[in-house]
Amino acid sequence: GIQVEQSPPDLILQEGANSTLRCNFSDSVNNLQWFHQNPWGQLINLFYIPSGTKQNGRLSATTVATERYSLLYISSSQTTDSGVYFCAVMERTSGSRLTFGEGTQLTVNP
């Protein structure tokens, strides 16, 4: 099956800093989603981005499908951005199944 690697595994920032999270995947995908999991376990859907670039406020994401990676940018980070960020992909040959990466644990300190 497809392999999904996220980096870095852990990231500690001061409030106001910018950061880039990376997701590499090993095969062609139909779907790529970025999620933020909050301390209560809820998965917040940030972006549905199988290709191209999208922006939503302080967050933006870029997926280069031909090179099999996606980047999530967080600008002017806030303490409420803390949590785990997951990348999940839907392999073209897997129907609708999503495969998750191991996540990036982000901590934003005041």
Place this chain on the structure above:
Amino acid sequence: GAVVSQHPSRVICKSGTSVKIECRSLDFQATTMFWYRQFPKQSLMLMATSNEGSKATYEQGVEKDKFLINHASLTLSTLTVTSAHPEDSSFYICSANERAGSQPQHFGDGTRLSIL
């Protein structure tokens, strides 16, 4: 937007109890739903694919007799953890697509299961 509702959000029960978790698509029909399990400090792992009107498809290593899945309608899938034991304690999350294929999946808020 599409909403998936999961109930209950938290269950604490004694060993040997069977626990049922419901997953509902509130404003769309879902022929396929998915059940994931997440242990502390780990990622989400797909347990099974729930298919409306037919048997679920289980991932390798997931006991189908332990985790019973029923998808009796286009808006409801249930996961029953039978004779639960402490090692079944985990966070269970369901998801659904509005349409099959390359569409975003929508996730429920999860169920935290604790077996004493």
